[in-house]
Amino acid sequence: MSKLQPVRGTRDIFGEDARRMAHVRRTFARVAETYGFDEIATPVFEFTEVFKRTLGDTSDVVTKEMYTFEDRSGDEITLRPEMTAGVARAYLSNGMAAQGTVRLYGHGPMFRHERPQKGRYRQFHQIDAEIIGDPSPQADIELLAMAWQLLTELGLAQATVLHVNTLGDPESRQSYRAALVDYFSQHKDRLSDDSRTRLERNPLRILDSKDAGDRALVEDAPRFADHLTPAAVAFFETVCAGLGRLGIPYTYDQRLVRGLDYYAHTAFEFITTALGAQGTVLAGGRYDGLIEQMGGPSTPGVGWAAGIERLGLLLDQAPEPARPVFLIPMGEPAADRAQVIARDLRARGVRLEVDYRGNLKKRLNRANRRAARWAVILGDDELAEGGASLRDLDSGEQRRVALDDLAAVLLADTAGQTGH
RNA sequence: GCGGGCGUAGCUCAACCGGUUAGAGCGCUGGUUUGUGGUACCAGAGGUUGGGGGUUCAAGUCCCCUCGCUCGCCCCA
Incomplete structure (x- = not known):
């Protein structure tokens, strides 16, 4: 059973699984086109630099999950663990800034060297949508509206809950981060082991720790809301008002965070309880600092990605095969x-x-x-x-x-x- | 990377306190029937019981290792 097996965490997709995934992809493509997005396909591998720069040297994805290797010409290559970095690179490589705001959608396989679980694979597939060049909250709203329409058309809108939060602008973040580090450092002895490392690497992550002791500490931790600049508050309120106007139900979740510095303002996740520990089905946010960090001009962006397998798993019934x-x-x-x-x-x-x-x-x-x-x-x-x-x-x-x-x-x- | 559970035919499962040629249903192939289906009957193919080692007169069954699957942690879609 050793030779003729697919590599751990990978699998063959055919029959009902293939139909479920195709249905997700097609529905997404139709909805995205409807919202004025153009398709983009970027390579499944990039120079390792592309991901290192955008994801940061300390993130888990970079430190222990990337499929990285040296190719025959000695270049450091990495199979993409997510799509945004590649799309941002393509935006720069092809001088898309000249087009003004671009709206791009795509799909394909992603790779992460993780322990497989239900709805989690080493090669998995995502659909992805990005709006690059638009700094306004309207872009966030449209992106969320599109996500909601997709989930609705897939019959999954009721099965998920939209969590939203704001990470503020850079000033808000720095101020809050400092306050958090200060607070948790004082209670370092009561933190879980995991959270102690988070304190060094990624203090915001402590907020969504599952450890009971951590949660108690989080209760009394400083609140992001108290550190938001007026501009950040206004941005977030605009997004929320838009959601309300469109009738998209959501919950404000202050514990929803993103670790990396280039994230700003809106962060969101559509979560289900039907997939065990892999509850996040579609997630995204605003990444105004990413393209600059990559070496391009300061350029705002928002986007989201969703797991095709996870969405397919949630469909209550697989599409019937066509009748010949x-x-x-x-x-x-x-x-x-x-x-x-x-x-x-x-x-x-x-x-x-x-x-x-x-x-x-x-x-x-x-x-x-x-x-x-x-x-x-x-x-x-x-x-x-x-x-x-x-x-x-x-x-x-x-x-x-x-x-x-x-x-x-x-x-x-x-x-x-x-x-x- | 860490912890728990599970590996018998393509699929779902049997096989007593270890006991001799490992069974069934479904599916597959052929036949009853070159010409009328969802039914029936008959036959056949398909297993190194995930792999390796050990204990024993004897291992699918007990022990160790390994691989795989699965659930949880970390992290994430």
Whole structure:
């Protein structure tokens, strides 16, 4: 069982899983286009620098989760652990600043070397949306509106809760961070081990610790709200008002944080309780400092990403496979004709499978198992008169149809169901 | 990276306090039937019981290691 197994944390996606994920992707693409986003596909690997600079040297993702290697020419390469860094790099590489604000969406595999769990893989897939170049809270609102519409169309809006918080502007953050460090340092002895390291590396993270002792301390910790500048407050209130106006339910969650310095203002997560410890299904926020940190001009940005597997897992039922037409030629001459007939029908858009083997009973049986809608039976009798027997596999009705009319008849019926 | 649970056919599961050729259902292939389905009957293929080592007259069953899956922690989609 060692050789023919996929690498830990990776898996083959087919059948129902593939259908669930395709449904998520297609729904997302449609909604994103509707909001005026253009598709972008960036490479699945980048120079390691790209992620190191944006994620910071101390984040968990960089220190212990990246798939990093040296390629044959000696370059340090990393499989992308998330999409934003690559998109930001593409924005700079292609001089997109000249276009003004850009709205980009994309999807694809991401890689993190973590312990797999339900809804968590080492290769997983995300959909991603970014608005780069727009400093206004309107951009945040649109992005959230789009996320909400996506979840609604997937039937998941009720299954998730939107948590929002503000991380303020840089001044707010610095002031708050200092206050937090000060406070927790005084109670260092009561902090959990994990949180003691957080205090060094990423003090905001202590706020969402799951440790009971930490939580007690957090109760009395300084509040971000008390350290926000008036401008930061105004920004956040605009976002919240927008959510209210659009009828998007949310809860203000002061413990929702992002560790890295380039984040600013809005942070949000859509959370479900249906996936165990992997409750976050779609998350994002504003990253006004990121592009500058990467070496570009100061450029605002907001975005979010969602796990396709997680969304797919939450769909209460998988999309049904499309129902094909089953072409059944009986005998050699019919089989020869069937090749041409099949090609012509497919060229006109009929979803068609041909079954050449076994007696009619067996073949109709297979047609059932493939959930075929129609069986087209082609035998000597039919061929003699240039027609075929068309059998409705739901009702059992059967009639003769001229070969020339076949495509029209089948397309008239399947038009409504071959969608997806 | 740390801790708990679990590994028997493609899938879901049997196999007593260790006991001799590891079974069943579903699925798959063929037949009853080159021409009418969702049913039936018959037959067949498919297992190094995840892998390795140990204890024993004897291991799917007990012990150790390892790999994989799974749940939680860290972190995150």
